[in-house]
Amino acid sequence: MTDYEIVDSSFTATINAPIEKIDLPEWCFTLSEKEYQECSPAHVAAGFTTTPDGRRMSINVEVIGGSLMVQHYVETLGHRDHLVLESVSDIFTPTARTTIHVLWEMSVKAIDSERCEFTNHVRSKATDEFKSFLNRQGIPFDVFRAQRQPMSIAHNRGETPLFAESIERAALKNEAVNRSPG
Structure with a gap:
């Protein structure tokens, strides 16, 4: 783990759809x-x-550990089976607004002709603004990281199978559209 890495979390789930x-x-x-x-x-x-x-951006708003986050995910790699998004995300805490850097990477690999393994990998690290935010409050980075990691990891663990189900629905919908006449 690097000095200012907050979390590095990766989970997998099965998608019941062909990789193509x-x-x-x-x-x-x-x-x-x-x-x-x-x-x-x-x-x-x-x-x-x-x-x-002109690059694509996904805007996501979520609450993790009681803090509202607005994520501005910019596509840095966009392949059908591998997507990397990067964000300097706004965090709204009870004491101030600050930012963290988040790298969100999703990938799929074929298990067999009808199933894939989906990987949801999230890494976050402190921005300089965030380091100053903690310093102003006298909060050691290691203390913050120790408190934040379990919440972020639990969030990723919970959303990964649900993202996989959503991707599966989209894939099967695409398959049905491609098979329909006219």
């Missing part, structure tokens, strides 16, 4: 707010837009 039917960027950048909310009780809102230079 899965398109992670398509799923991510068309995910409805309702579908996003169904993937975790901590999920508040979701939408998508583009950065000023």
